[in-house]
Amino acid sequence: MxxxxxxxxxxxxxxxxxxxxxxxxxxxxxxxxxxxxxxxxxxxxxxxxxxxxxxxxxxxxxxxxxxxxxxxxxxxxxxxxxxxxxxxxxxxxxxxxxxxxxxxxxxxxxxxxxxxxxxxxxxxxxxxxxxxxxxxxxxxxxxxxxxxEKSLTDKSSYVLAAIALFVCTFTKVNKILVVLGGAVFGLLALAVKRGGRHR
Structure with a gap:
């Protein structure tokens, strides 16, 4: 059994x-x-x-x-x-x-x-x-x-979303570059936040 x-x-x-x-x-x-x-x-x-x-x-x-x-x-x-x-x-x-x-x-x-x-x-x-x-x-x-709600968590993310929307709508910039730019922006924002905490 x-x-x-x-x-x-x-x-x-x-x-x-x-x-x-x-x-x-x-x-x-x-x-x-x-x-x-x-x-x-x-x-x-x-x-x-x-x-x-x-x-x-x-x-x-x-x-x-x-x-x-x-x-x-x-x-x-x-x-x-x-x-x-x-x-x-x-x-x-x-x-x-x-x-x-x-x-x-x-x-x-x-x-x-x-x-x-x-x-x-x-x-x-x-x-x-x-x-x-x-x-x-x-x-x-x-x-x-x-x-x-999970993507736009602070003012900087709203700014980035608005910029990305403008670039995608009114320019011929490759969308991959927009995504990569968002990743770089996110890393920079994280570095600035961490720098502010250590002060």
């Missing part, structure tokens, strides 16, 4: 990990199915699913994942999902997060490519996609507003 209970206890962490891997794949696949207009709409869904509902990560973690994903080459949201998956479930978590998120797009693109000549001039399809793009904007704004 004790041996059976010990065996079950030993298998419990493995089952928990398998369940987590399956959950990551299913949830990311679902997000991939309902996300249009770029990866930013997924951030709000990740916040709802993995921060609010399951408590696997904190808001600060999601913001850090997003910052890192934006800093590396490649598709921002895929990078972010890989970092998230690896953090919560290791190597296979990263693989399944990226694969689950990408699979709906791969299937859709394959279907659209096959029927492209029939739908490329379809007015109904064009109108539907236009409406979807409009719906994405409030999703992105909602995610930004919900995450602002």
């Amino acid at each position: 004790e041996t059976t209970q010990e065996a079950k206890a030993a298998c419990a962490p493995e089952r928990k990990k398998e369940n987590r891997l399956l959950t990551i794949f299913i949830v990311m696949f679902k997000m991939g199915c309902v996300t249009f207009g770029g990866g930013w709409g997924i951030i709000a869904q990740m916040q709802e699913e993995f921060v609010d509902r399951r408590g696997w990560i904190e808001e600060e973690d999601l913001i850090d994942f997003l910052s890192l994903g934006r800093s590396f080459p490649g598709i921002m949201i895929i990078n972010t999902s890989v970092i998230f998956g690896y953090t919560v479930a290791g190597f296979w978590g990263a693989v399944l997060a990226a694969f689950g998120l990408s699979l709906p797009a791969l299937i859709s693109i394959a279907v659209v490519t096959y029927f492209y000549s029939a739908i490329k001039s379809n007015v109904i399809v064009a109108r539907a996609l236009g409406g979807v793009r409009c719906a994405v904007i409030p999703i992105i704004l909602g995610a930004a507003l919900r995450l602002r």
Whole structure:
């Protein structure tokens, strides 16, 4: 009896990990199915699913994942999902997060490519996609507003956010440089704070 209970206890962490891997794949696949207009709409869904509902990560973690994903080459949201998956479930978590998120797009693109000549001039399809793009904007704004409390913590962060918004909107400066500039600004602000404390 004790041996059976010990065996079950030993298998419990493995089952928990398998369940987590399956959950990551299913949830990311679902997000991939309902996300249009770029990866930013997924951030709000990740916040709802993995921060609010399951408590696997904190808001600060999601913001850090997003910052890192934006800093590396490649598709921002895929990078972010890989970092998230690896953090919560290791190597296979990263693989399944990226694969689950990408699979709906791969299937859709394959279907659209096959029927492209029939739908490329379809007015109904064009109108539907236009409406979807409009719906994405409030999703992105909602995610930004919900995450602002953890990102904009003092006056200097508001100043940096305003400068970054201006640069991204009105100049052609590469966005990677904006992110790197934010990192340098953050390090300088930390050095100034620490210098003030030692005085």
